[in-house]
Amino acid sequence: KQEVTQIPAALSVPEGENLVLNCSFTDSAIYNLQWFRQDPGKGLTSLLLIQSSQREQTSGRLNASLDKSSGRSTLYIAASQPGDSATYLCAVPPVYGGATNKLIFGTGTLLAVQP
Amino acid sequence: SAVISQKPSRDICQRGTSLTIQCQVDSQVTMMFWYRQQPGQSLTLIATANQGSEATYESGFVIDKFPISRPNLTFSTLTVSNMSPEDSSIYLCSVLQTGVQEKLFFGSGTQLSVL
Numbered sequence: 001k002q003e004v005t006q007i008p009a010a011l012s013v014p015e016g017e018n019l020v021l022n023c024s025f026t027d028s029a030i031y032n033l034q035w036f037r038q039d040p041g042k043g044l045t046s047l048l049l050i051q052s053s054q055r056e057q058t059s060g061r062l063n064a065s066l067d068k069s070s071g072r073s074t075l076y077i078a079a080s081q082p083g084d085s086a087t088y089l090c091a092v093p094p095v096y097g098g099a100t101n102k103l104i105f106g107t108g109t110l111l112a113v114q115p
Numbered sequence: 116s117a118v119i120s121q122k123p124s125r126d127i128c129q130r131g132t133s134l135t136i137q138c139q140v141d142s143q144v145t146m147m148f149w150y151r152q153q154p155g156q157s158l159t160l161i162a163t164a165n166q167g168s169e170a171t172y173e174s175g176f177v178i179d180k181f182p183i184s185r186p187n188l189t190f191s192t193l194t195v196s197n198m199s200p201e202d203s204s205i206y207l208c209s210v211l212q213t214g215v216q217e218k219l220f221f222g223s224g225t226q227l228s229v230l
Binding site for chain 2: 004034036042043044045046049089091102103105106107108
């Protein structure tokens with residue numbers, strides 16, 4: 001059964017710092033991996049989606065990498081800003097069936113960027 | 116990307132009552148889903164809302180507790196029945212957008228507190 005783990009559970013950094021969030025999954029036969037952002041009491045916003053054939057995806061100050069063989073993905077945030085403060089979740093579809101809808105989520109990393 | 120409106124955004128309810136959450140999408144989508152996020156936990160899929168047929172529930176969730184309607188391709192409701200404090204969670208509607216890349220989009224969520 002696929003399990004998704006995110007470390008650290010919480011992170012506090014000063015504004016302007018570059019940071020890395022980690023996501024690990026137990027079964028490397030994934031179809032894709034998606035990073036989401038969740039603001040307090042709100043829904044989720046999709047940030048980046050990496051297909052299994054890709055190594056990384058970039059969007060603005062965000063860069064997500066994927067290493068299937070080691071079961072890891074990282075989300076790199078450059079020049080962090082207070083507005084980046086949120087919970088960041090990674091998610092993968094189940095290994096068998098590849099049903100994108102039935103995402104398996106990590107427990108998230110709560111990021112606080114101090115001004 | 117799909118725009119998803121979910122309401123209410125939050126509610127405080129008494130034990131034993133029921134709450135119906137509405138989800139409206141700005142375009143026709145085949146697949147709509149309901150997720151639950153309990154305090155401090157990650158998201159868990161409750162069910163897939165199927166247009167024209169009964170919803171498909173995940174393990175641990177039953178129709179009597181979480182009845183779902185899907186009258187058309189842009190709308191769905193989730194009812195949380197006979198609520199108890201353990202039902203206090205964020206409930207999220209999501210849709211699967213197909214095309215070049217399959218991606219899940221989420222509504223802003225309904226924060227439910229049961230007293």
